[in-house]
Structure formats: C-alpha cells, structure tokens
Amino acid sequence: MENNFTSGLTMTESPDGRPPARLPLPAPQAGGDRRAHQARAGVLARLKADLALDGGATPCGGANVDTPRNHPPAKARAVSLSDQTAGDSVSRRDGHPAWLAAGALHDLFAGAADGPAAHGFAIGHAIRIATGRPVVWAFHDMAGRELGRPHGEGLADLGLDPGALLLVRARTAPELLGAAEEAARYSAVGVVIISAWGAAKAFDLTASRRLALVAARSGVAILCVRIAADPAPGAAWSRWTVRAAASRLLEGDAPGHPAFSVTLLRHRGGAAPATWILEWDRAQRTFRERACR
C-alpha cells in the first residue's frame, strides 16, 4: 500500500501533526483511541472540504480535493502527452470526480443495452486503480447470459492482463454480494467489480454499507455495476449512470476507441452532478475527457 489513497486535505492539514487519517470515511469499528481520533480528523477534513466547495468551486475544479486519489506510475507521462491530443486527460485534474477513488464503493448504473459500456468503464478504472494487482470480477449468471461471457482477448485489448483477473460466477444476488465482500477483504486485490443484472432486493442499504465499510478498511475499490436497474440510494462514495457514447471515428469511418457518457448522480466528496463524455486511452491507461457533441 504505497500511496493508494491519501486525502489531499488531511495531508496538508493534519490538525496535530499526526500522520493523516488513512480513510476519509468514518470508521466506526476502528480500534483504539488513536484510530478513533484519526477518523474524527478525517470527518473534520471532509467538512472543511465541503465548505471550500460551497465557496464557489466547480465540479471539475481543483478545490474538490477530498476525493481519495490514486497515482499510477504512468500518470506523469499521461499528462504531458494528453496535452498534445484533442482530448483532455481526466487524470490531469487530481480532484476530478470521474477519477474513481480506491478504498471506496462506487455504484455504476446502466440500462440493459449499455451493459458493455458500464463494464468497459469499470474495467478502465480497474486497470487504472489496480496497477498490476489482481482484479476480481464477480458476475451474476444472468449478466453472463444476457451479455455473453467476458472475453480474454477483449480484456487484453482494453489493457487489462487477463491473467490478473479472477472471475467469480454467482447464481444469486446474495452469493454475488458475499463473494464480492469476501474478495474486498483481501488488500492484495486491487479492484473488485460486481456485475449484477436487474433489480434485486439483496442490493439494499445494508449491503451497500457493508461493501463501503470493507472497501474503506482494506483500501480495495469496489465497482458495483448494476445493469437493467434503476439508480437507487446507497452508501457508495459516488453514484453514476453510464451510457455508450459515439466514438471519434478513425480513418475510413471505422469505430474508434471506447467512449462513454457518464453522469455523476451523487458524490460524497461534494462534487455537483454533471455529465462527461470520456474516452479510454489504452496506451496511457487513462480516460480522456471530450466535449459533448
């Protein structure tokens, strides 16, 4: 666990010079006074960040600094290269809410026809966050039937090493959630992706809260992709809807790189709801922002 997630504000503003709180989420089961104190420091930091946001920061602006971040090694190059391209790298702005944080639960909702897009978006983030660590992809059998099974070559084409992927098939939603929670307890895992199909009673606030707590404690990012389900409240750090977006065509009118239209519905870091068109850049392992067309 090197610099997987450090809260920007707590790093600069540790109230008493102690090491900054590791987790921006309150950790109710933290043992010992010291950790409880740190948890309080984290809450304080977030409140301060919220205040700063009220002071006129845009959702994409740098003021929104409480988002836990990840700094992959390729990041520096990504910045310089993406300057020359038409797109704008999301990674350039540290506080960008579309830069999904490690150590948190993120809910991604998609319509039945946009399942592959939501998965592509999740895999892009998994590549970015996991940085070589194993990725666990737990999918409901129903999702596998409706969308087809995950294809190794396609994953490799997106930039994820299929050998680093552990696929878990679950027959029921409770099995799916149980397997995901189990996997998220292992901090050796980089990212856990959950693929659920349809509305299920099992995805309630309790389940969401459990996943969020496990993610916060282990530092594993959990991306919960819910296809053919309506956005519902939960304990996730951020909540999104994902749709496929038209790609920038290559020469000869060939379809281009994967593009997504993502809408932020809710963000605990305080970012305002907004929509972005993002394009996955495999070479730089990053998403590039594109103007809506």
Added chain:
Amino acid sequence: MRNERFANAPAGEVAAAFRAADAAYQNDGTLFHGADALHHGARPPRRRYLALWFPFLPADRLRRQAGVSHDAGDIAAGDEDRQAAPPLVFVAPVSGAMRLVAVSPEALAAGLRPQMPLADARALAPALWVVPARPDLDDAFLTRLRDDFGRFTPLLAIDPPHGLVLDITGCAHLAGGEAPMAARVRQRARAAGLHVHCALAATPQAARALARFTLAAREAPLIVPEGGDRAATARLPVAALELPERHYRTLQRAGLKRLADIIDRDSASLASRFGAAFPALLARITGAEDIRITPERPPPPCVIDRILPEPIARQEHVEALLAGLLREAAQRLERAGEGGLRFTALFYRTDGVKRAVTVSVSQPTRDPALVGLLLRERLGALDDPLDPGFGFDQIRLCVDETAPLTAAQSGLPADILPATHIMEAGQESINRLADRLMARLGPEAVLKLCPRGSHLPERAAVLRPARLATAGAGWRDLGPEDPPARPLHLFRTPQPVEAMDAAPDGCPLRFRWRRMMHEVAAAEGPERLSPEWWRALPAAAAPPQGATPTDDANTLRSTRDYYRVEDREGRRFWLFRPDDAGATPRWFIHGLFP
C-alpha cells in the same frame, strides 16, 4: 471436546490402527509406508477378510421401507411371529413365466424357493404376498449399506449378489480383536433389520463361500483361525465353487460332493475338464491364494477416524472434533513431507446415513486452521445443511489428494480471524481467496481466463476453474493507437440478427437485434476468419462441447466475415456473416464492445 471419548481405544490408538492399515497396504502405493512399515516390522500382516451375506435382502429392504421396525431380537423371534406375516415373494418374468427370484424367511419356511414358478408357489401357499422384484432398489440399498459399513474399514466392496466383503486387516483391534469386530459388524446389520451371515477368513473367496454355504455363519460370525482356511473350506459342498450348472452336475455325477474330494486332485486334469481358471478358483477358496478385493474407491493416502461411544449432534462438538482430526492429519502429512490438495470429512450417522463434505485447495497445505475454515465455509454453504439426525457416531477425515510440500509452512493466523478482518497483501492471499470462494460457491464458479493461441475468438480464450488454470501462450498485442479489435463480451452461441439494406459484400445499414433496431453509423471490416482446417474434421463430427447442434452453432464451423459496427447510440457490436452458399446472407452477433 467433552464428548470426544473413544469406544475401546483412545485417540492415539485409533490413529495407530489406521496407520497399521496403511502399513498393510504399503505395496499399493500408499503414502505412509516408509515410517510405518518400520514401526510395524518388515513383514506385512496376513490379510483378513470379513464376508457378509444378506440372504433376504429384498425382503428386509421392503420391511424397512414399510416401516416395520425390527430389533435384532425380532428377527430371531419365535415361530408364532413368523407365521403371523404372510409369505413374501419377489417375482420377475423369467423366460416367459413369472418366477420367484427372492423370498422371505416365512416363504422359505413354507417351502417356497427361488426359481419356482409363481403358479406353483400359489399352490403351496395360498396367502402369498407377491411383489415385483426391484434389483435396482436392492442395489441402491446395498450401496448404502456399503457406505455405512465403511465405518469399520476403508477397504470394502460389494460382493454380488447381496453381499459385502470387508478387508479388516489392521482394523480388527479397534474393536478389541477379530471376534468382537465380527460381532459388532453383525450387530450393526441386525440392528438395521437385516438377516446376515458372516464369515472371516484369509481370502475374500473363502470368506464368501463360508458365509454363503455354511449354517454356522448364520447364527454367529464364523471365524477361521489363521492358517485354518484349508481345513475349514474342505467341508464345504462343491456348490460353494459356484460353477456353471453343467460343471456342477459333472461333479455330482462323479460323486465328488465336498471340496475335500477335489482339493488334492491333480490340478492339470481339473483344468482340462473345468477350464484353466478352475485351479486358481479352488486355490482362492481354500485360502491358498489371495487376490485382494477391489474397493469402490482406492483408499485415500491418509485416513483418520474418530469412533464415538455416544453420538454427537451439536455443531461446536463436530467442529472441535474436526479440528483435532485436522491437527493429526497435519502431523502425519508433515512427517511424509506432503501437503493435502483435497480433504474430505465423512460423517457417519447412527441411522446409517453417510454424508461427505469435500474441499479443495489450489496449493498443497497442511494448515489445520485453514482447512478447518474451508470445511466450515463448505458446511455453511451446503444447499441442504448437514443434518445430524440422532447424531454422528463416527467422523472420518480423508486426505484424498496430496502433493509434495517440503518447506515448513508458516501459519496464517489471519485466515482464522473474524470475517471483518482485512487480509494483508501478497500472492499467497489471492490463492487463499480463490480457495475460500471455491469452498463457498463450488470449484466451477471461480474461473480464470487462459489463452490458447488460436485465431478463432471462441477458442482463443477459455474459462477454466482457477485451480486448473495454467499459463499458456501469451495474449496478442495490439498497436498502441488501435481501438480494441475483439469484444469485451463474447456469446457462447452467436445470436442471429435481422439485417437490412446490406450491400452484397458489405455491412448492413440497419439491423434488428432483441427487438431493437440499430442504425449503423460506422463499420470496419470485413475481417475474415477461417476455421482451423487441422481441427475441422473432428469438430465437424461432434458439436462443440456444451453447444446444441443447432444451426446457430454450425455457423462457427464456416469461414466468417467479421465487422466492427457502431450504431447511432454509440453502442459497438461485433457482427459476422458466415460465408455459406445461402441465397440471402445471414448475420449474427458474436460479441459486444464497450
């Protein structure tokens, strides 16, 4: 562990007994022969077999089924009881006529015999209870009996018809000797409501012949002392050889009534008259030659038992007992420098039901805490939970599969911490995660993608259970600026689409899939993929595994032209057109791009 008291032997002795059984099998590739053979001396013990015969198995089965309870005493009850029940016979059509194939003790007493025509039987006993024979149910019942009698020895086999053979070499002292062992086996059968004959001898064939052809085996176990087989079997009638009818008649006509009459004859002349196998058969029955029984399952490399004097039913007792068994298994595995890959816990219920729970691990281990945790997970995830009924009176742990594990493995205390504990990083813990998920969801639910070095998409990457996954050929590289050439999701069976406005050699402008119309905005192709001709012939003979031999599956056998297509909504598809001679080209969707 309060209930963990042992019938006639403390824990150490129980284990020692199975070590003895292992040592006895040192020539059969058993794991622990090295140390234990030394321990028990170089000479392997003479083998001892206990044959059981259930002469009225169908009738006893029906009685059990009908809920007529039998104590051991009921069977031996007086004649008045026996006459109360009507004679029960089992019939089946034999060469066009209904004949008896099995009878009950009452029917036997009334003079009814197997092979008798049903009409004759009715004449002899007018009040007859006639039931169609069900050999399949008899076999199933016998299999259940075999599973239950597996509590006495790991080596046993069904001895058709209606019999079992138990190899009790090295196990007898568990019950305090051969005679008490045989008595316990017999008692168990009687308690299950079965008539039983049993005999103990040095070869399976001798024990079988003595059990089935002596009256002494009916009342009490007939135990042939070591070396006494020849004398004991010499008194048997020649029918005990179970020869074909014509050979039997030949012997009768020659006045040879007992085995004693033929034992000493010249084996060459016997072979010329009764076939080359006859001298060997005679030698086996008289205890001169031992060919082992073939147990249903080869004995696992490591077996540890707990025989309980009184049944236990509470989960914590069962878990404590399992923990003890696992610790002992760990010690034995460590001595052998091995680690277990598959562990089975067998629960024997007092009423004869056996339940097995198996867990596998991806890397050899002998960590009792880890295996115990996996077993608990498995027990917790069973579709029908472990029902103790009136309790388990024996619990057995088998290590079914082992692999060398020389380095002493450090303990993983983290794995037994409560479920909210966070595991620290390391490749080791990924394997542990896979093991736990497999224990919970089943081994086929945890998968890895393996490359297979094929250009056909359906063969290029296969999903294999994580514990079988192997590193194969590498994955194909893509140019840095190229968009993905293969879809993220691939359908096992391509799905047909209704294509419209397709140019003769081009991509359709519109297509309908799952009742939704898609307007094509951009397309790239065709990319032509030909079937692998070096595999084509066998593949054409048999449909691909798992696919139904439908028209859609057949499309995967022809040359295909693939197009990457994007619709106006921005959704990307992988369409193809099989290159077949059909008048109207058919189109299929094979995968979905993000």
